[in-house]
Amino acid sequence: MDRSSGVPAFRQVAADLRERIVAGEYEPGARLPSERELVDNYGVSRPTIRDAIDLLRAEGRVDAVRGVGVFVRPPTQIERLARSRLSRAARAENKGAFMADAAAKGFTPSSSVKIRFEPADERVAGLLGIEPGTEVTVRDRVMRANGLVVQLAVSRLPRELTRGTVIEEVDTGPGGAYARLEEAGHAIGHYVEDVGSRMPSPEEASTLQLAEGVPVITVTRIAYRQDGLPLEMNDMTLPADRYRLTYEWAAE
Amino acid sequence: MDRSSGVPAFRQVAADLRERIVAGEYEPGARLPSERELVDNYGVSRPTIRDAIDLLRAEGRVDAVRGVGVFVRPPTQIERLARSRLSRAARAENKGAFMADAAAKGFTPSSSVKIRFEPADERVAGLLGIEPGTEVTVRDRVMRANGLVVQLAVSRLPRELTRGTVIEEVDTGPGGAYARLEEAGHAIGHYVEDVGSRMPSPEEASTLQLAEGVPVITVTRIAYRQDGLPLEMNDMTLPADRYRLTYEWAAE
DNA sequence: GAGTGGTCTAGACCACAGC
């Protein structure tokens, strides 16, 4: 603790704790000294210790458990999502990429869907190449593995394409909505995915049961028919500590 | 302010401010009431108000400026990185994707490179398909647009592939390292990119000049020769508020 | 100089976990 360095005390404490964590002095899952102990160790007040710990929480390095202690967050199991999950071959065998993925890894997957119809706003209309206000079918999905929410997905299609099909129902059958579109003569030509990341809203944090300091990855996928007509857009939200996305393509 | 709802006061204040921001009552760039004004408005102490504002900062919604005030963060300019930036055609015309991108958008791009040689650790060796300890050439780049750091990239290649080439020098010439590899008979067959996101370390936050509550996107790209040999791996770190990545591929 | 956010103190009481 250097009180005349100009570096705030809580940052010095955080830096020291961070160093010890990285060095392995506090191993993953280990408990840090209690806040009152740290008060004695560093000779600062409790609010200052709490500011330091809050910093480490925002960085995603530690978790606080009320009544118990502060723990070094262990690394999470990372799931890789490859674009091959969307191939027709993969579709032929299952009810959709998510279900197959999870089952293969020993999880019990589940997924709840809510269906609604609404007019397209500016963004949706632009991406689907339709007029704002045109009715779209919205499939709002919450995906779980072993009861834990692992992914949110909001799929939108021009209602014109879904009327009278099972895409407007909860169960779209084997292969999912893409398979139904293809059966209806809308063979998919190509996909585009747009990937970004940001901190979650409080609502997202609670539905995805996100820990402190964990961003979400947002993916917007658009499926185009072979003639270039947009068939579907899908806004996905993933916990960044559990997923990585992989893309592969030939040179040129 | 409902003091008996069980919801902490600072969260209620944050929720109220968040609501007003989303509703447009405080427009992007607008100043929030000062902390002391908020103390009066909500009838809580200043530390409580500060907790509320800290929450909004961690969410990336507001920026605090000492001596001035707290401001609603305006949306940032988003740059899209498409995989087409790696095509041979794009390479033929310029010194690398980054420079061309930036120039096209009216930025003055610059990039500083540090070159070093080091033994491959476990991860690097695994990704490059070499034995741990094998010497690799490391090109550590900091990319800037108008003086602002916008991207970090650490490229590693087996030293065996770069010895005696300009890849071991600061300026790799037109088309960059990939062009030099291809000239040396290592035609690139395909690329794989692995995308994730996390909160930055304090060092990353300061070199990338990241605002509060902004995650980084991490991309690991591997370039493979046509026979499948890994030629290069590239660890990129991007500010998540300035970049989105787009990938496009044909169905099947 | 007045007003702003940044830091820090020395307490207090609460809710919760675990013995």
Added chain:
DNA sequence: CTGTGGTCTAGACCACTCC
């Protein structure tokens, strides 16, 4: 019951910006 983190108060002083 004890110890833990979670919340909150009422101050204080500082560094900084702007007039």
